[in-house]
Amino acid sequence: MFSKACEYGIRAMIHIAHKSQIKERVGVKAIAKAIDSPEAFTGKIMQQLSKSGLVQSIKGPHGGFWINDDDRVKINLRQIVEVLDGDQIYVGCGLGLSQCNDSQPCPMHNQFTPVRQALIKIHTETSLDELATKLDGIATLK
Amino acid sequence: MFSKACEYGIRAMIHIAHKSQIKERVGVKAIAKAIDSPEAFTGKIMQQLSKSGLVQSIKGPHGGFWINDDDRVKINLRQIVEVLDGDQIYVGCGLGLSQCNDSQPCPMHNQFTPVRQALIKIHTETSLDELATKLDGIATLK
C-alpha cells in the first residue's frame, strides 16, 4: 500500500500532531522512539515533510517539529501520502495501462474504480487532528 | 498498488487466458508484444507463474503458455498477486504497526479495514476468464 518512508511519515505526523495538541515540540530522536523507526531515516523523511510545509520545524536547543492548530484540522492523509509517495495510488490504471480510462476501460477498471474512490474519500476526509485524537488510550504507534 | 512484475504478470495472464479461450498457445515474445513489457523480464515472470501451476507451458517449436479451461474460471486475481507480490497487501496493518488488530486498532484501522475488505472481495471474486472475456473489443493491454 505505502512505502516504508510513507508509513513512517504518517506515523510521525500523527505523533507530532498528538504532541502539538498539548503544545509540545518533538525532536527526531523522540519521534523515532515513539513510532519505532530508524532515527536517521526518520530525519530524512521529516526533512521532506518540513519542506512541503505540512510540519513546522526549528533548530537548536528545545527545537523540534510541531504542527499548527489550524493546520492539524486541515491536513488530511492524502496530503501526507502525496508528499512521500506521490499521487500514484490515487490516479492511473490499476493494471498500469496507459490507455485505460472511463471510455476505454481495462478489464479491471469497473471493479477497481469504486474501491479507489472509497480510498480517496477516506484519505481526503480523515484529518490529522482526528487521527491524533484517536491515539489517546487506544493504541501506540509502534 | 502492485509491483511492476505483478502488473506485467496480471496483464500476461489475461492475455494468455484470452488466447486460451480460442485454443491458442502464446510464446514470451508474443506476450511481451501484446502487453508492451520487456521481453526477458516477462520471461522471468512467466517462470514464476509457471512454477506456481497457474499457467501451463511447453518448450520447443509451437510451444508456449496456456491456461486450461477449468483453471481459467477458477483462478482469481488474488492468486496471481500472491504468487508475484505475496499476501502483503491483503494482511497486516495499513500503517505497518505490529500490535494493530480489531481490539487494539491503530488510528487508521477503522477507516482502512473496509477498503481493504472491498479490495480483497473484488480480487477474490474476479476470475481470470471474466477478465479475458472483457478484453474482446473493449481495450488493449498496453
Place this chain on the structure above:
DNA sequence: AGAATAAAAGATCAGATTATCCTTATATTT
C-alpha cells in the same frame, strides 16, 4: 562570545527490484 543542541543537507552504503544477456534443456520439424 563560546559551548551545546538540534534540524538541514550531502555523501555514501546495502539490499531489493527491474531488466538484460547468455547458456541449457526440451520439444518439433525436416
Place this chain on the structure above:
DNA sequence: AAATATAAGGATAATCTGATCTTTTATTCT
C-alpha cells in the same frame, strides 16, 4: 540425426528504496 524453436535457469547490470554517517547551519544557554 540435425536443425530449429522455445521455455528454464543462471549470471550480471542498472535503478530504486531503505538506511546510516558526516558536515553544515541555526538557535539557545551560560
